[in-house]
Amino acid sequence: MTGQDRVPQRGGPCVVVAGGGTAGHIEPALALADAVMRLRPDARVIALGTERGLESKLVPARGYQLELIPPVPMPRKPTPDLLKLPLKVRDSVRRTREILDQYHADVVVGFGGYVSLPAYLAARGRVPIVVHEANAKAGLANKVGAKFAARVAAAVPDSGLADAEIIGIPLRQSITGLNRMALRAQARQYFGLHPHAPTLLVFGGSQGAQSLNKAVSGAASAFASAGIGVLHAHGPKNTLAVQSMAGGPAYVPVPYLERMDLAYAAADAVLCRSGAMTVAEVSAVGLPAVFVPLPIGNGEQALNAGPVVSAGGGLMIMDADLTPERVVRDVVPLMADRARLAAMSNATLGTGRREADEVLARMVLEVINK
Incomplete structure (x- = not known):
């Protein structure tokens, strides 16, 4: 109005x-x-x-x-x-x-x-x-x-x-007051995700990010083989065709995430850009993160993610280095290591306000x- x-x-x-x-x-x-x-x-x-x-x-x-x-x-x-x-x-x-x-x-x-x-x-x-x-x-x-x-x-x-x-x-209070564990079952059902499998949330901002889309979808079979589910927001102007492996956790592509609270609740970790708002929300809800800074501007996205990475709550991969092979090498093992994810979650929470x-x-x- x-x-x-x-x-x-x-x-x-x-x-x-x-x-x-x-x-x-x-x-x-x-x-x-x-x-x-x-x-x-x-x-x-x-x-x-x-x-x-x-x-x-x-x-x-x-x-x-x-x-x-x-x-x-x-x-x-x-x-x-x-x-x-x-x-x-x-x-x-x-x-x-x-x-x-x-x-x-x-x-x-x-x-x-x-x-x-x-x-x-x-x-x-x-x-x-x-x-x-x-x-x-x-x-x-x-x-x-x-x-x-x-x-x-x-x-x-x-x-x-x-x-x-x-x-x-x-x-928003819907983020700062989010109890991820209490909402997890509802969130997984809402998106059609496996109820118990480790799950990676992927998004590149409101319009998506082609480099993230290509790299993560290119590793879909590796995620499935490792028993890892994926919720991937690819952007409303992009398309993403991923063939799920029989018996493996679902790889769920969506154009846009209307319910970020449920997306965060469904996830065990996130792979995303590192805009200031994204870093703040991820830190507030305690999600381990793999940050891929946007490779334009004055380098502020890498600086935004720096404190979380230094505290042990996240990893940083430069956009030019993000390939399906890099995802398989670094992200798939991370998602399979529950102890490491728990330690990163605690470190991430310590950086949030x-x-x-x-x-x-x-x-x-x-x-x-x-």
Whole structure:
């Protein structure tokens, strides 16, 4: 739902969250929104977004109001679009200021990405700003916002934001409160997995990852021979044909995981990318992980996974090195070693921060009260 025709109601504090584009920006914003509403049921939360981002689906589905602003994509290389950027920023900032005034915003909370930059510029000098950085390296938007923010929070130390308070990443309560063992039987039945076999969960983000798809599906016969089941989210735009071996645990391909809580509960370990949100969720639920960092950007995915790997909770395989042979050599033996999986699970749990949502919510409410 959008709020263009709504008349804002006065009452409790109004929190505007800006974190559009990818799930890595949107999910922490929504987890914060949930925590704010638990602490202040009279609060109002308005989310900023664009028509292009996942927020157009995720935000209304979680019951929050979405206000659309013009997108301001940041070109990675010099292009003709770069010349249009000042005009696009101006239009987006103007629309954002209208929204802040319309809803009498008390604070703007940004999580990075192209929605946050106009939010920070629109709020500067008008509405207090709180910045949260999820990645190991801060992006451009949060570097700008942090210069005039009332409070700055980060998931990990050394993100590049001075004086940031280290709190972890806000996560949904369905993840932080997940009892994997209690849900295991239900989860295995839900996905059609073997009820008792060691099971590997594979996913490469909301759109899937071709390199993960090829490497893991190419090792399907080895998994079956070792008595290992696989739940593999290959992405809605990809296809994955895997021939299961008779008598072996099922290899279950799915386009997308609507129920991540059940996917985590069904699994004994996970092979995945290492976006900040993914690392935080995997750590919170205590899943041993084989991280395959996305081989683009400024290397932040490898940095995101570093603390978990160093603690003994995960392995890291570079994308270029991920082949069916490498999966057979490293992942199949891991899945067959229950003692090693248990030790890794304990190590992973030690790196997670389950309370970040309420820590950030209290920080936001303190800024409003001041």
